[in-house]
Amino acid sequence: MEKLIIQGGMPLKGSVRISGAKNSAVALIPATILAETPVTIGGIPGISDVQLLGDLLEEIGGVVSYDGQDMTVDPSRMVSMPLPNGKVKKLRASYYLMGAMLGRFKKAVIGLPGGCHLGPRPIDQHIKGFEALGARVTNEQGAIYLRADELRGARIYLDVVSVGATINIMLAAVRAKGRTIIENAAKEPEIIDVATLLTSMGARIKGAGTDVIRIDGVDTLKGCYHSIIPDRIEAGTYMILGAAASEELLIDNVIPQHLESVIAKLREMGVQVETNDDQIIVRGSGDLKMVDIKTLVYPGFPTDLQQPFTTLLTRANGTGVVTDTIYGARFKHIDELRRMNARMKVEGRTAIVAGPVELNGAKVKASDLRAGAALVIAGLMAQGVTELTGLEHVDRGYEELEEKLRGLGARIWREKLTEQEIEQIQNS
Numbered sequence: 001m002e003k004l005i006i007q008g009g010m011p012l013k014g015s016v017r018i019s020g021a022k023n024s025a026v027a028l029i030p031a032t033i034l035a036e037t038p039v040t041i042g043g044i045p046g047i048s049d050v051q052l053l054g055d056l057l058e059e060i061g062g063v064v065s066y067d068g069q070d071m072t073v074d075p076s077r078m079v080s081m082p083l084p085n086g087k088v089k090k091l092r093a094s095y096y097l098m099g100a101m102l103g104r105f106k107k108a109v110i111g112l113p114g115g116c117h118l119g120p121r122p123i124d125q126h127i128k129g130f131e132a133l134g135a136r137v138t139n140e141q142g143a144i145y146l147r148a149d150e151l152r153g154a155r156i157y158l159d160v161v162s163v164g165a166t167i168n169i170m171l172a173a174v175r176a177k178g179r180t181i182i183e184n185a186a187k188e189p190e191i192i193d194v195a196t197l198l199t200s201m202g203a204r205i206k207g208a209g210t211d212v213i214r215i216d217g218v219d220t221l222k223g224c225y226h227s228i229i230p231d232r233i234e235a236g237t238y239m240i241l242g243a244a245a246s247e248e249l250l251i252d253n254v255i256p257q258h259l260e261s262v263i264a265k266l267r268e269m270g271v272q273v274e275t276n277d278d279q280i281i282v283r284g285s286g287d288l289k290m291v292d293i294k295t296l297v298y299p300g301f302p303t304d305l306q307q308p309f310t311t312l313l314t315r316a317n318g319t320g321v322v323t324d325t326i327y328g329a330r331f332k333h334i335d336e337l338r339r340m341n342a343r344m345k346v347e348g349r350t351a352i353v354a355g356p357v358e359l360n361g362a363k364v365k366a367s368d369l370r371a372g373a374a375l376v377i378a379g380l381m382a383q384g385v386t387e388l389t390g391l392e393h394v395d396r397g398y399e400e401l402e403e404k405l406r407g408l409g410a411r412i413w414r415e416k417l418t419e420q421e422i423e424q425i426q427n428s
């Protein structure tokens, strides 16, 4: 086990290149199951969720190679091996194996997924979709059993706008007989990315990126090459860092349109943000105006950036209200930020932040992925040294975090935890 040591207070400057999108990669990799010949995806980020999914595809007979950029999956010898336990429980996105294996093999057994603990993460809409397509779905001792004699297209109205359910239903429906219509679908860029891959594989999908998606099932899908979209959440994290602790930060390999809500919020605070085709430049400013944040489905403010943005608000003047309408309990970073001198508290689905305050370095723990990002930014803003544990969460989503930050002038490195520190963490 390791900890990150962050020596705060260094002014950051320079440019950072954004990796491929985690939340696309974790759906694109399972989608390769649906093909009958090898699929290559370019720009796959080197993060632990990717490693786990690669291992899972190998468990079911896939041949997977990854050179740190391109991942090639040969799905030709895959079988519908049950995966009730083990690695499926370590990440949320293992639920995409349900849709993909159901689509290809008409059966699957997948343990209920893990991922960040953000409060309840139900999958009732995924199951409703699979059932509408003709699958029988049962939960037996914590594993979901899916079986179908054949999948038939259906009209499915999602009761809640869900990224996971939209993608999972799309994965199953591309090889169903006839037309599927998903109404009240989510519109996130990652959904368009998955639909683009599936279309290159031979699927017939219209409307991805709008709230009605039409899918005409096909009998077979073939291999192809697909280039992943840049990670808008990683980009947003560096934009927030740029506003919080840099003179000027250039964020390269980004699609600015994916971050309009974040750009607008930063500008509302008085941060200078410039965009061009595939870059964003953020200039930190002395005085920041306090703002309220409310997370919403895309194109609203992303829940995945709520936690890092809360850290930035500690520098702003006044009192702000942060509301997470997607995951109302996504506030485990607040207590840790308070250890660093932040003035904030949680009230129901909101956090109240008062600023400006000067953050102090402290020993803190990441409870989940974006809480980790929030604390890394806090550590870089703070006076003194911050020691961050819980790095297994951060490693799920940020490729080469320390390397990228050191490239901007940050003093940040990893150290092994002592036995005494490991014992303290295990007892806390």
Ligand SMILES: CC(=O)N[C@H]1[C@@H](OP(=O)(O)OP(=O)(O)OC[C@H]2O[C@@H](n3ccc(=O)[nH]c3=O)[C@H](O)[C@@H]2O)O[C@H](CO)[C@@H](O)[C@@H]1O
Pocket (backbone or CB within 6 Å): 023, 092, 120, 121, 122, 123, 124, 125, 126, 127, 160, 161, 162, 163, 164, 165, 186, 188, 296, 297, 298, 302, 303, 304, 325, 326, 327
């Ligand atoms: C809409 C949204 O912002 N989705 C985010 C969510 O995706 P993720 O795929 O985890 O969540 P969904 O988009 O599926 O869920 C959105 C909301 O619908 C609820 N729900 C979902 C499925 C279901 O069957 N039943 C149900 O009630 C969820 O509890 C949540 O409140 O977290 C990911 C990781 O943090 C983000 O990358 C996604 O952008």
Ligand SMILES: C=C(OP(=O)(O)O)C(=O)O
Pocket (backbone or CB within 6 Å): 022, 023, 091, 092, 093, 114, 115, 116, 304, 369, 370, 397
């Ligand atoms: C919470 C996240 O990931 P996951 O849904 O995979 O747990 C995230 O990407 O912020």
